Amino acid sequence: MSFISFEFIILFVCCFLLYCLAGNKGRKYILLAASSVFIGYYHPMFLVTALLISLLSYYAGQCIEKVRLSGHARTAYAVTVLLLVGGWILFRYADKLSGNGSWLFPLGISFYTFQAISYLTEIYWEEEKPEKNLTDFLLYMLFFMKFLAGPIERSAGFLPQIRNLQKPSYPMMVYGLRLIVVGLMKKLVIADQLSPYINGIFDSSHTASGIQLLMACLLYPVELYADFSGYTDMAIGGAMMFGIALSPNFNRPFVAQSTTDFWRRWHMSLSFWVRDYLYMPLASATRRWGQWGITCSLLVTFVALGAWHGAGWTFVVYGLIQGIVIVYELKTQTWSNAVRKSRWNRLYSAFSVIRTYLVFALSLVFFRSASVSEACSFISRMSFQHNVSWKEMNIGMSDHICIVTGAGLALIFLYEYFMARTDLLERLSRVPLPLRWAIYYLVIFAILAYGKFGMEEFIYLQF
Amino acid sequence: MMNTSEILEQLNCIFRKVLKNDSLVLTETTTAADVDGWDSLTNMQLITEIEKRFVLRFTFREIVKLKNVGDLCSVILSKLKQA
Numbered sequence: 001m002s003f004i005s006f007e008f009i010i011l012f013v014c015c016f017l018l019y020c021l022a023g024n025k026g027r028k029y030i031l032l033a034a035s036s037v038f039i040g041y042y043h044p045m046f047l048v049t050a051l052l053i054s055l056l057s058y059y060a061g062q063c064i065e066k067v068r069l070s071g072h073a074r075t076a077y078a079v080t081v082l083l084l085v086g087g088w089i090l091f092r093y094a095d096k097l098s099g100n101g102s103w104l105f106p107l108g109i110s111f112y113t114f115q116a117i118s119y120l121t122e123i124y125w126e127e128e129k130p131e132k133n134l135t136d137f138l139l140y141m142l143f144f145m146k147f148l149a150g151p152i153e154r155s156a157g158f159l160p161q162i163r164n165l166q167k168p169s170y171p172m173m174v175y176g177l178r179l180i181v182v183g184l185m186k187k188l189v190i191a192d193q194l195s196p197y198i199n200g201i202f203d204s205s206h207t208a209s210g211i212q213l214l215m216a217c218l219l220y221p222v223e224l225y226a227d228f229s230g231y232t233d234m235a236i237g238g239a240m241m242f243g244i245a246l247s248p249n250f251n252r253p254f255v256a257q258s259t260t261d262f263w264r265r266w267h268m269s270l271s272f273w274v275r276d277y278l279y280m281p282l283a284s285a286t287r288r289w290g291q292w293g294i295t296c297s298l299l300v301t302f303v304a305l306g307a308w309h310g311a312g313w314t315f316v317v318y319g320l321i322q323g324i325v326i327v328y329e330l331k332t333q334t335w336s337n338a339v340r341k342s343r344w345n346r347l348y349s350a351f352s353v354i355r356t357y358l359v360f361a362l363s364l365v366f367f368r369s370a371s372v373s374e375a376c377s378f379i380s381r382m383s384f385q386h387n388v389s390w391k392e393m394n395i396g397m398s399d400h401i402c403i404v405t406g407a408g409l410a411l412i413f414l415y416e417y418f419m420a421r422t423d424l425l426e427r428l429s430r431v432p433l434p435l436r437w438a439i440y441y442l443v444i445f446a447i448l449a450y451g452k453f454g455m456e457e458f459i460y461l462q463f
Numbered sequence: 464m465m466n467t468s469e470i471l472e473q474l475n476c477i478f479r480k481v482l483k484n485d486s487l488v489l490t491e492t493t494t495a496a497d498v499d500g501w502d503s504l505t506n507m508q509l510i511t512e513i514e515k516r517f518v519l520r521f522t523f524r525e526i527v528k529l530k531n532v533g534d535l536c537s538v539i540l541s542k543l544k545q546a
Contacts, residue, residue, distance in 0.1 A: 125527055126524075127527070127528075280526075283503075287507050287514075297507075337483065
Protein backbone atom coordinates (compact mmCIF):
# COMPACT_ATOMS: atom_id res chain seq x y z
CA MET A 1 0.00 0.00 0.00
CA SER A 2 2.07 2.88 -1.31
CA PHE A 3 1.41 6.47 -0.21
CA ILE A 4 0.34 7.13 -3.80
CA SER A 5 -2.36 4.50 -4.09
CA PHE A 6 -6.13 4.45 -3.90
CA GLU A 7 -6.06 1.99 -0.98
CA PHE A 8 -3.82 4.28 1.03
CA ILE A 9 -5.99 7.32 0.41
CA ILE A 10 -9.04 5.35 1.66
CA LEU A 11 -7.15 4.20 4.75
CA PHE A 12 -5.77 7.67 5.44
CA VAL A 13 -9.12 9.44 5.04
CA CYS A 14 -10.99 6.89 7.22
CA CYS A 15 -8.28 7.04 9.88
CA PHE A 16 -8.25 10.84 9.79
CA LEU A 17 -12.04 11.15 10.11
CA LEU A 18 -12.20 8.67 12.99
CA TYR A 19 -9.21 10.38 14.62
CA CYS A 20 -11.00 13.75 14.52
CA LEU A 21 -14.18 12.25 15.97
CA ALA A 22 -12.47 10.20 18.68
CA GLY A 23 -11.87 11.32 22.23
CA ASN A 24 -8.44 11.81 23.75
CA LYS A 25 -8.01 8.16 24.73
CA GLY A 26 -9.33 6.68 21.49
CA ARG A 27 -6.93 8.46 19.14
CA LYS A 28 -3.93 6.27 19.75
CA TYR A 29 -6.00 3.10 19.22
CA ILE A 30 -7.22 4.44 15.90
CA LEU A 31 -3.65 5.19 14.80
CA LEU A 32 -2.50 1.76 15.97
CA ALA A 33 -5.35 0.00 14.16
CA ALA A 34 -4.63 1.97 10.97
CA SER A 35 -0.92 1.13 11.29
CA SER A 36 -1.72 -2.58 11.69
CA VAL A 37 -3.96 -2.55 8.61
CA PHE A 38 -1.28 -0.64 6.67
CA ILE A 39 1.47 -3.13 7.52
CA GLY A 40 -0.68 -6.26 7.36
CA TYR A 41 -2.04 -5.25 3.95
CA TYR A 42 1.42 -5.77 2.44
CA HIS A 43 1.76 -9.20 4.05
CA PRO A 44 0.39 -10.50 7.35
CA MET A 45 3.85 -11.83 8.22
CA PHE A 46 5.27 -8.29 8.05
CA LEU A 47 2.85 -7.31 10.80
CA VAL A 48 3.70 -10.39 12.87
CA THR A 49 7.45 -9.69 12.52
CA ALA A 50 7.02 -6.02 13.45
CA LEU A 51 4.86 -6.91 16.45
CA LEU A 52 7.32 -9.54 17.69
CA ILE A 53 10.27 -7.15 17.43
CA SER A 54 8.25 -4.40 19.13
CA LEU A 55 7.22 -6.68 22.00
CA LEU A 56 10.79 -7.93 22.41
CA SER A 57 12.04 -4.33 22.61
CA TYR A 58 9.26 -3.27 24.99
CA TYR A 59 9.91 -6.06 27.51
CA ALA A 60 13.70 -5.79 27.07
CA GLY A 61 13.48 -2.09 27.98
CA GLN A 62 11.65 -2.96 31.20
CA CYS A 63 14.11 -5.78 31.89
CA ILE A 64 17.21 -3.55 31.47
CA GLU A 65 15.78 -1.13 34.03
CA LYS A 66 14.77 -3.92 36.41
CA VAL A 67 18.13 -5.71 36.47
CA ARG A 68 20.19 -2.50 36.65
CA LEU A 69 20.65 -2.70 40.41
CA SER A 70 21.80 -6.32 40.24
CA GLY A 71 24.44 -5.29 37.68
CA HIS A 72 23.02 -7.27 34.75
CA ALA A 73 21.80 -4.36 32.67
CA ARG A 74 24.75 -4.64 30.27
CA THR A 75 24.03 -8.34 29.64
CA ALA A 76 20.31 -7.72 29.09
CA TYR A 77 21.07 -4.84 26.74
CA ALA A 78 23.77 -6.71 24.80
CA VAL A 79 21.63 -9.84 24.37
CA THR A 80 18.64 -7.86 23.09
CA VAL A 81 20.71 -5.77 20.68
CA LEU A 82 22.39 -8.95 19.40
CA LEU A 83 18.98 -10.54 18.87
CA LEU A 84 17.71 -7.47 17.02
CA VAL A 85 20.80 -7.13 14.83
CA GLY A 86 20.93 -10.92 14.32
CA GLY A 87 17.28 -10.98 13.26
CA TRP A 88 17.83 -8.10 10.88
CA ILE A 89 20.92 -9.76 9.33
CA LEU A 90 19.03 -13.05 9.05
CA PHE A 91 16.20 -11.45 7.09
CA ARG A 92 18.62 -9.37 5.03
CA TYR A 93 20.82 -12.29 3.96
CA ALA A 94 18.38 -15.23 4.18
CA ASP A 95 17.18 -14.74 0.64
CA LYS A 96 20.73 -14.62 -0.70
CA LEU A 97 21.88 -17.59 1.36
CA SER A 98 18.88 -19.80 0.62
CA GLY A 99 19.14 -18.90 -3.05
CA ASN A 100 15.53 -19.84 -3.80
CA GLY A 101 13.96 -16.42 -3.30
CA SER A 102 11.39 -17.80 -0.88
CA TRP A 103 12.33 -15.46 1.98
CA LEU A 104 10.50 -12.17 2.19
CA PHE A 105 12.38 -9.18 3.54
CA PRO A 106 9.91 -7.55 5.97
CA LEU A 107 9.18 -4.00 4.90
CA GLY A 108 10.46 -1.31 7.22
CA ILE A 109 12.50 -3.73 9.36
CA SER A 110 15.72 -1.74 8.94
CA PHE A 111 13.95 1.37 10.17
CA TYR A 112 12.06 -0.02 13.16
CA THR A 113 14.99 -2.20 14.25
CA PHE A 114 17.12 0.96 14.44
CA GLN A 115 14.38 2.67 16.43
CA ALA A 116 14.32 -0.26 18.85
CA ILE A 117 18.11 -0.19 19.27
CA SER A 118 18.05 3.56 19.87
CA TYR A 119 15.28 3.17 22.49
CA LEU A 120 17.13 0.40 24.35
CA THR A 121 20.46 2.26 24.19
CA GLU A 122 18.93 5.39 25.73
CA ILE A 123 17.52 3.26 28.56
CA TYR A 124 20.85 1.50 29.03
CA TRP A 125 22.65 4.86 29.15
CA GLU A 126 20.07 6.03 31.71
CA GLU A 127 19.08 8.89 29.46
CA GLU A 128 15.48 7.66 29.40
CA LYS A 129 13.06 5.56 31.38
CA PRO A 130 11.38 2.55 29.73
CA GLU A 131 7.91 3.22 28.34
CA LYS A 132 5.23 1.72 30.56
CA ASN A 133 2.32 1.95 28.15
CA LEU A 134 2.46 -0.84 25.55
CA THR A 135 0.08 0.95 23.14
CA ASP A 136 2.28 4.06 23.13
CA PHE A 137 5.37 1.96 22.52
CA LEU A 138 3.74 -0.01 19.70
CA LEU A 139 2.75 3.24 18.06
CA TYR A 140 6.34 4.49 18.39
CA MET A 141 7.48 1.40 16.51
CA LEU A 142 4.64 0.93 14.02
CA PHE A 143 3.12 4.36 13.25
CA PHE A 144 2.17 3.99 9.59
CA MET A 145 3.32 7.39 8.32
CA LYS A 146 6.95 6.55 9.11
CA PHE A 147 6.88 2.77 9.06
CA LEU A 148 8.14 2.05 5.54
CA ALA A 149 11.16 4.31 5.22
CA GLY A 150 11.43 6.51 8.28
CA PRO A 151 12.33 9.08 9.43
CA ILE A 152 14.00 6.97 12.14
CA GLU A 153 12.47 8.53 15.22
CA ARG A 154 13.97 8.82 18.71
CA SER A 155 11.71 7.79 21.57
CA ALA A 156 12.51 11.02 23.46
CA GLY A 157 10.96 13.08 20.68
CA PHE A 158 8.14 10.75 19.62
CA LEU A 159 6.70 9.17 22.77
CA PRO A 160 5.74 12.44 24.55
CA GLN A 161 3.68 13.36 21.48
CA ILE A 162 1.88 10.00 21.55
CA ARG A 163 1.11 10.34 25.26
CA ASN A 164 -0.67 13.58 24.59
CA LEU A 165 -2.38 13.21 21.22
CA GLN A 166 -4.53 16.25 20.53
CA LYS A 167 -7.29 16.89 18.06
CA PRO A 168 -5.40 18.24 15.02
CA SER A 169 -5.55 21.99 14.69
CA TYR A 170 -6.66 23.55 11.40
CA PRO A 171 -3.28 25.28 10.73
CA MET A 172 -1.43 21.96 11.28
CA MET A 173 -3.78 20.10 8.95
CA VAL A 174 -3.34 22.71 6.23
CA TYR A 175 0.43 22.79 6.71
CA GLY A 176 0.53 18.99 6.52
CA LEU A 177 -1.48 18.98 3.30
CA ARG A 178 0.80 21.57 1.73
CA LEU A 179 3.84 19.45 2.62
CA ILE A 180 2.18 16.39 1.07
CA VAL A 181 1.66 18.35 -2.15
CA VAL A 182 5.36 19.35 -2.18
CA GLY A 183 6.24 15.67 -1.71
CA LEU A 184 3.94 14.65 -4.56
CA MET A 185 5.54 17.25 -6.80
CA LYS A 186 9.03 15.88 -6.06
CA LYS A 187 7.95 12.28 -6.52
CA LEU A 188 5.62 12.48 -9.51
CA VAL A 189 7.03 15.38 -11.53
CA ILE A 190 10.75 14.78 -10.98
CA ALA A 191 11.61 11.30 -9.64
CA ASP A 192 9.09 9.23 -11.55
CA GLN A 193 9.67 11.12 -14.79
CA LEU A 194 13.43 10.52 -14.61
CA SER A 195 13.26 7.00 -13.24
CA PRO A 196 12.52 4.91 -16.39
CA TYR A 197 15.34 6.53 -18.36
CA ILE A 198 17.95 6.29 -15.61
CA ASN A 199 16.86 2.71 -14.84
CA GLY A 200 17.15 1.93 -18.54
CA ILE A 201 20.79 3.03 -18.59
CA PHE A 202 21.72 1.29 -15.34
CA ASP A 203 19.93 -1.92 -16.36
CA SER A 204 21.66 -2.10 -19.74
CA SER A 205 24.88 -0.28 -18.96
CA HIS A 206 26.88 -2.56 -21.28
CA THR A 207 25.07 -1.27 -24.35
CA ALA A 208 24.89 2.41 -23.30
CA SER A 209 27.37 4.93 -24.67
CA GLY A 210 29.93 6.72 -22.48
CA ILE A 211 28.03 9.99 -22.42
CA GLN A 212 24.78 8.21 -21.53
CA LEU A 213 26.50 6.51 -18.59
CA LEU A 214 27.83 9.89 -17.49
CA MET A 215 24.38 11.50 -17.72
CA ALA A 216 22.75 8.65 -15.78
CA CYS A 217 25.45 8.95 -13.12
CA LEU A 218 24.90 12.71 -12.83
CA LEU A 219 21.11 12.48 -12.78
CA TYR A 220 20.68 9.57 -10.36
CA PRO A 221 21.32 11.68 -7.19
CA VAL A 222 18.54 14.02 -8.34
CA GLU A 223 16.15 11.11 -8.85
CA LEU A 224 17.05 9.54 -5.51
CA TYR A 225 16.68 12.86 -3.71
CA ALA A 226 13.33 13.68 -5.32
CA ASP A 227 12.07 10.18 -4.57
CA PHE A 228 13.23 9.90 -0.97
CA SER A 229 12.70 13.50 0.12
CA GLY A 230 9.31 13.38 -1.65
CA TYR A 231 8.41 10.33 0.42
CA THR A 232 9.69 12.08 3.57
CA ASP A 233 7.66 15.23 2.89
CA MET A 234 4.53 13.09 2.49
CA ALA A 235 5.35 11.17 5.69
CA ILE A 236 5.99 14.35 7.70
CA GLY A 237 2.96 16.10 6.19
CA GLY A 238 0.67 13.12 6.80
CA ALA A 239 1.86 12.77 10.41
CA MET A 240 1.36 16.49 10.93
CA MET A 241 -2.30 16.08 10.03
CA PHE A 242 -2.57 13.89 13.14
CA GLY A 243 -0.71 16.52 15.15
CA ILE A 244 2.54 14.50 15.22
CA ALA A 245 5.84 16.17 14.30
CA LEU A 246 8.33 13.76 12.70
CA SER A 247 12.05 14.48 12.46
CA PRO A 248 13.41 16.18 9.34
CA ASN A 249 15.38 13.94 7.01
CA PHE A 250 16.80 16.39 4.46
CA ASN A 251 18.19 19.88 4.60
CA ARG A 252 19.18 21.00 1.10
CA PRO A 253 21.91 18.35 0.70
CA PHE A 254 23.11 19.59 -2.68
CA VAL A 255 24.39 22.88 -1.25
CA ALA A 256 26.79 20.99 1.03
CA GLN A 257 30.39 22.09 0.53
CA SER A 258 31.88 18.87 1.83
CA THR A 259 30.87 15.24 2.17
CA THR A 260 31.02 15.74 5.95
CA ASP A 261 28.43 18.51 5.65
CA PHE A 262 26.47 16.48 3.10
CA TRP A 263 25.85 13.73 5.64
CA ARG A 264 24.45 16.29 8.07
CA ARG A 265 21.91 17.15 5.40
CA TRP A 266 21.12 13.83 3.67
CA HIS A 267 19.01 11.12 5.35
CA MET A 268 19.64 12.96 8.60
CA SER A 269 17.72 10.57 10.85
CA LEU A 270 20.00 7.69 9.73
CA SER A 271 23.27 9.63 9.76
CA PHE A 272 22.53 11.07 13.23
CA TRP A 273 21.64 7.56 14.39
CA VAL A 274 24.98 6.10 13.28
CA ARG A 275 26.77 9.14 14.72
CA ASP A 276 25.22 8.75 18.17
CA TYR A 277 25.04 4.96 18.53
CA LEU A 278 28.00 3.76 16.49
CA TYR A 279 30.55 6.48 15.77
CA MET A 280 30.54 8.09 19.24
CA PRO A 281 31.05 4.82 21.19
CA LEU A 282 33.72 3.70 18.69
CA ALA A 283 35.53 7.04 18.70
CA SER A 284 35.38 7.14 22.49
CA ALA A 285 36.80 3.62 22.81
CA THR A 286 39.63 4.33 20.35
CA ARG A 287 40.45 7.90 21.38
CA ARG A 288 43.82 6.91 22.81
CA TRP A 289 44.91 6.05 19.27
CA GLY A 290 44.64 9.75 18.42
CA GLN A 291 43.88 10.50 14.76
CA TRP A 292 43.95 6.80 13.90
CA GLY A 293 41.10 6.19 16.34
CA ILE A 294 38.93 8.77 14.64
CA THR A 295 39.89 7.48 11.18
CA CYS A 296 39.05 3.86 12.03
CA SER A 297 35.79 4.85 13.75
CA LEU A 298 34.73 6.90 10.74
CA LEU A 299 35.52 4.12 8.28
CA VAL A 300 33.71 1.46 10.33
CA THR A 301 30.72 3.79 10.79
CA PHE A 302 30.32 4.59 7.12
CA VAL A 303 30.86 1.00 6.01
CA ALA A 304 28.06 0.05 8.44
CA LEU A 305 25.91 2.87 7.12
CA GLY A 306 26.43 1.55 3.59
CA ALA A 307 25.80 -2.06 4.61
CA TRP A 308 22.54 -1.01 6.29
CA HIS A 309 21.14 -0.41 2.81
CA GLY A 310 21.37 -3.99 1.72
CA ALA A 311 23.20 -7.28 1.37
CA GLY A 312 26.10 -6.98 -1.04
CA TRP A 313 29.53 -5.48 -1.48
CA THR A 314 28.17 -2.60 -3.56
CA PHE A 315 26.65 -0.98 -0.48
CA VAL A 316 29.84 -1.58 1.51
CA VAL A 317 31.87 0.18 -1.20
CA TYR A 318 29.30 3.00 -1.28
CA GLY A 319 29.75 3.52 2.47
CA LEU A 320 33.52 3.11 2.29
CA ILE A 321 33.79 5.87 -0.33
CA GLN A 322 31.90 8.26 1.97
CA GLY A 323 34.17 7.31 4.89
CA ILE A 324 37.40 7.76 2.92
CA VAL A 325 36.31 11.17 1.59
CA ILE A 326 35.32 12.35 5.09
CA VAL A 327 38.68 11.19 6.50
CA TYR A 328 40.42 13.07 3.65
CA GLU A 329 38.38 16.19 4.43
CA LEU A 330 39.30 15.92 8.10
CA LYS A 331 43.01 15.66 7.26
CA THR A 332 42.90 18.64 4.88
CA GLN A 333 40.67 20.81 7.07
CA THR A 334 43.42 23.29 7.95
CA TRP A 335 44.21 23.84 4.30
CA SER A 336 40.57 24.22 3.23
CA ASN A 337 39.86 26.61 6.13
CA ALA A 338 42.80 28.75 4.99
CA VAL A 339 41.41 28.89 1.44
CA ARG A 340 37.98 29.80 2.80
CA LYS A 341 39.48 32.76 4.61
CA SER A 342 41.29 33.93 1.46
CA ARG A 343 39.91 35.95 -1.44
CA TRP A 344 39.28 32.70 -3.31
CA ASN A 345 36.48 31.81 -0.89
CA ARG A 346 33.58 32.16 -3.34
CA LEU A 347 35.28 30.24 -6.11
CA TYR A 348 36.36 27.54 -3.67
CA SER A 349 32.83 27.28 -2.25
CA ALA A 350 31.38 26.75 -5.74
CA PHE A 351 34.08 24.20 -6.52
CA SER A 352 33.40 22.43 -3.20
CA VAL A 353 29.65 22.16 -3.88
CA ILE A 354 30.30 20.63 -7.31
CA ARG A 355 33.00 18.30 -5.99
CA THR A 356 30.71 17.08 -3.18
CA TYR A 357 27.92 16.38 -5.67
CA LEU A 358 30.25 14.52 -8.04
CA VAL A 359 31.71 12.37 -5.26
CA PHE A 360 28.19 11.43 -4.14
CA ALA A 361 27.06 10.76 -7.72
CA LEU A 362 30.06 8.52 -8.32
CA SER A 363 29.51 6.60 -5.09
CA LEU A 364 25.85 6.10 -6.03
CA VAL A 365 26.95 4.09 -9.07
CA PHE A 366 27.93 1.38 -6.58
CA PHE A 367 24.71 1.94 -4.63
CA ARG A 368 22.62 1.43 -7.78
CA SER A 369 24.61 -1.31 -9.56
CA ALA A 370 24.01 -5.02 -9.10
CA SER A 371 27.67 -5.82 -8.44
CA VAL A 372 30.99 -4.10 -7.79
CA SER A 373 32.38 -5.29 -11.12
CA GLU A 374 29.36 -3.86 -12.93
CA ALA A 375 29.82 -0.53 -11.11
CA CYS A 376 33.54 -0.45 -11.98
CA SER A 377 32.75 -1.21 -15.62
CA PHE A 378 30.08 1.54 -15.57
CA ILE A 379 32.55 4.11 -14.22
CA SER A 380 35.42 3.08 -16.49
CA ARG A 381 33.19 3.40 -19.56
CA MET A 382 31.84 6.86 -18.70
CA SER A 383 33.22 9.40 -21.12
CA PHE A 384 33.32 13.13 -21.61
CA GLN A 385 33.44 12.92 -25.38
CA HIS A 386 32.36 16.01 -27.24
CA ASN A 387 30.50 16.16 -30.53
CA VAL A 388 27.69 14.11 -29.07
CA SER A 389 24.14 14.67 -30.16
CA TRP A 390 21.47 15.97 -27.81
CA LYS A 391 19.51 12.80 -28.57
CA GLU A 392 22.29 10.74 -27.02
CA MET A 393 22.84 13.08 -24.12
CA ASN A 394 19.21 13.12 -22.99
CA ILE A 395 19.30 9.33 -22.38
CA GLY A 396 16.09 8.87 -24.35
CA MET A 397 14.03 11.52 -22.59
CA SER A 398 11.84 13.59 -24.85
CA ASP A 399 12.30 17.36 -24.89
CA HIS A 400 8.96 17.63 -23.08
CA ILE A 401 10.21 15.49 -20.17
CA CYS A 402 13.53 17.36 -20.04
CA ILE A 403 11.67 20.68 -19.74
CA VAL A 404 9.14 19.33 -17.20
CA THR A 405 11.73 17.76 -14.89
CA GLY A 406 14.13 20.67 -15.35
CA ALA A 407 11.41 23.21 -14.46
CA GLY A 408 10.18 21.02 -11.57
CA LEU A 409 13.69 20.74 -10.20
CA ALA A 410 14.31 24.47 -10.52
CA LEU A 411 11.04 25.14 -8.68
CA ILE A 412 11.91 22.71 -5.89
CA PHE A 413 15.40 24.20 -5.47
CA LEU A 414 13.90 27.70 -5.39
CA TYR A 415 11.31 26.56 -2.84
CA GLU A 416 14.04 25.03 -0.67
CA TYR A 417 16.23 28.11 -1.01
CA PHE A 418 13.45 30.32 0.32
CA MET A 419 12.35 27.73 2.90
CA ALA A 420 15.85 27.97 4.40
CA ARG A 421 15.18 31.66 5.03
CA THR A 422 11.50 31.73 5.92
CA ASP A 423 8.73 29.16 6.27
CA LEU A 424 7.04 29.55 2.88
CA LEU A 425 4.30 27.04 3.68
CA GLU A 426 3.34 28.99 6.78
CA ARG A 427 3.54 32.33 4.97
CA LEU A 428 1.19 31.01 2.33
CA SER A 429 -1.58 31.29 4.94
CA ARG A 430 -1.08 35.05 4.97
CA VAL A 431 -1.40 35.37 1.20
CA PRO A 432 -4.79 36.82 0.09
CA LEU A 433 -7.38 34.09 -0.42
CA PRO A 434 -7.78 34.36 -4.23
CA LEU A 435 -4.03 34.29 -4.82
CA ARG A 436 -3.58 31.39 -2.38
CA TRP A 437 -6.21 29.29 -4.13
CA ALA A 438 -4.74 30.24 -7.51
CA ILE A 439 -1.41 28.83 -6.28
CA TYR A 440 -3.14 25.65 -5.03
CA TYR A 441 -4.88 25.09 -8.36
CA LEU A 442 -1.72 25.82 -10.29
CA VAL A 443 0.36 23.32 -8.33
CA ILE A 444 -2.34 20.63 -8.43
CA PHE A 445 -2.81 21.19 -12.16
CA ALA A 446 0.96 20.96 -12.68
CA ILE A 447 1.09 17.66 -10.78
CA LEU A 448 -1.89 16.19 -12.66
CA ALA A 449 -0.67 17.41 -16.04
CA TYR A 450 3.05 16.77 -15.72
CA GLY A 451 3.29 14.06 -13.06
CA LYS A 452 3.90 10.45 -14.01
CA PHE A 453 1.35 8.15 -12.42
CA GLY A 454 1.40 4.40 -12.13
CA MET A 455 4.85 4.03 -10.55
CA GLU A 456 3.86 3.78 -6.93
CA GLU A 457 6.96 2.39 -5.28
CA PHE A 458 9.63 4.45 -3.57
CA ILE A 459 13.32 3.58 -3.90
CA TYR A 460 13.94 3.43 -0.16
CA LEU A 461 11.14 0.91 0.42
CA GLN A 462 13.56 -1.88 -0.48
CA PHE A 463 15.76 -1.00 2.51
CA MET B 464 42.71 22.77 43.77
CA MET B 465 41.46 24.54 40.62
CA ASN B 466 38.19 26.40 40.52
CA THR B 467 35.66 26.64 37.69
CA SER B 468 37.04 29.83 36.17
CA GLU B 469 40.57 28.39 36.08
CA ILE B 470 39.25 25.24 34.41
CA LEU B 471 37.34 27.39 31.93
CA GLU B 472 40.54 29.29 31.11
CA GLN B 473 42.41 26.05 30.45
CA LEU B 474 39.53 24.74 28.35
CA ASN B 475 39.59 27.93 26.34
CA CYS B 476 43.26 27.31 25.45
CA ILE B 477 42.54 23.70 24.46
CA PHE B 478 39.54 24.63 22.31
CA ARG B 479 41.50 27.40 20.61
CA LYS B 480 44.33 25.01 19.81
CA VAL B 481 42.21 22.08 18.58
CA LEU B 482 39.68 24.17 16.66
CA LYS B 483 42.39 26.55 15.41
CA ASN B 484 40.37 29.58 16.42
CA ASP B 485 42.29 32.18 18.42
CA SER B 486 39.30 34.42 18.99
CA LEU B 487 37.21 31.73 20.69
CA VAL B 488 35.81 32.66 24.12
CA LEU B 489 34.02 29.92 26.06
CA THR B 490 31.45 30.47 28.79
CA GLU B 491 29.69 27.90 30.95
CA THR B 492 26.62 28.08 28.73
CA THR B 493 28.50 27.58 25.46
CA THR B 494 27.29 24.55 23.51
CA ALA B 495 28.66 22.81 20.41
CA ALA B 496 26.06 24.67 18.33
CA ASP B 497 27.63 28.00 19.35
CA VAL B 498 31.18 27.15 18.26
CA ASP B 499 32.26 26.90 14.64
CA GLY B 500 33.98 23.58 14.04
CA TRP B 501 32.95 21.90 17.29
CA ASP B 502 31.20 18.84 15.89
CA SER B 503 31.11 15.10 16.36
CA LEU B 504 34.46 14.78 14.55
CA THR B 505 36.39 17.33 16.63
CA ASN B 506 34.57 16.51 19.87
CA MET B 507 36.68 13.42 20.56
CA GLN B 508 39.90 15.34 19.77
CA LEU B 509 38.85 17.91 22.35
CA ILE B 510 38.05 15.22 24.92
CA THR B 511 41.46 13.57 24.36
CA GLU B 512 43.29 16.90 24.77
CA ILE B 513 41.31 17.71 27.94
CA GLU B 514 42.12 14.28 29.39
CA LYS B 515 45.82 14.86 28.69
CA ARG B 516 45.86 18.38 30.16
CA PHE B 517 44.00 17.52 33.38
CA VAL B 518 45.37 13.96 33.63
CA LEU B 519 42.00 12.29 33.98
CA ARG B 520 39.78 9.91 32.06
CA PHE B 521 36.12 10.40 31.17
CA THR B 522 33.79 7.46 30.90
CA PHE B 523 31.70 7.21 27.73
CA ARG B 524 28.54 7.89 29.75
CA GLU B 525 30.07 11.12 31.06
CA ILE B 526 30.89 12.20 27.51
CA VAL B 527 27.35 11.44 26.31
CA LYS B 528 25.80 13.44 29.14
CA LEU B 529 27.82 16.61 28.46
CA LYS B 530 25.43 19.26 27.17
CA ASN B 531 27.56 22.42 27.47
CA VAL B 532 30.91 23.73 28.66
CA GLY B 533 29.49 24.19 32.17
CA ASP B 534 28.79 20.43 32.38
CA LEU B 535 32.33 19.77 31.20
CA CYS B 536 33.75 22.04 33.95
CA SER B 537 31.61 20.29 36.60
CA VAL B 538 32.78 16.80 35.55
CA ILE B 539 36.44 17.92 35.50
CA LEU B 540 36.05 19.58 38.90
CA SER B 541 34.48 16.50 40.48
CA LYS B 542 37.18 14.26 38.99
CA LEU B 543 39.94 16.54 40.26
CA LYS B 544 38.40 16.47 43.73
CA GLN B 545 38.31 12.67 43.68
CA ALA B 546 41.97 12.45 42.62
